[in-house]
Amino acid sequence: MSDCLFCKIIAGQIPSKKVYEDDLVYAFEDIQPAAPTHVLIVPKRHFAGLKEATPEDAEIIGYMQLVAAKIGRERNIEDGYRTVFNVGPRSGQSVFHLHLHLLGGRDMAWPPG
Ligand code: 5GP
Ligand code: ZN
Helix, strand or coil, X not given: CCCCHHHHHHCCCCCCCEEEECCCEEEEECCCCCCCEEEEEEECCCCCCXXXXXXXXXXXXXXHHHHHHHHHHHCCCXXXXXXXXXXXXXXXXXXXXXXXXXEECCCCCCCCC
């Protein structure tokens, strides 16, 4: 999608701090980190969000979680991190290209706000 912020980041048209990349996903540091580790994991193929996902997207959605777990292991935050999909405007979703937040490196309150 030509007007999508995260598609532009994946294409390198907007700079980002890359954390991980492979054929399927791109992961980068959130510009406004809400925790010492705050990484966004996005599928390279554009789709809007979890509520737009179809059964064909099951594999990539699961794979994003595994990439988060790999980064969590590498960052040594396995004593407590959270992976989050914000879905819809009331959740705070502001970018409509599916992305998984990986947050950790501090105590994580429950329930989340
Ligand atoms: P959402 O609120 O849609 O779940 O998450 C969007 C996230 O993208 C926010 O945490 C926000 O800080 C991050 N973000 C927005 N614009 C940019 C940007 O240009 N670069 C980076 N690295 N992160 C961004
Ligand atoms: Zn996109």
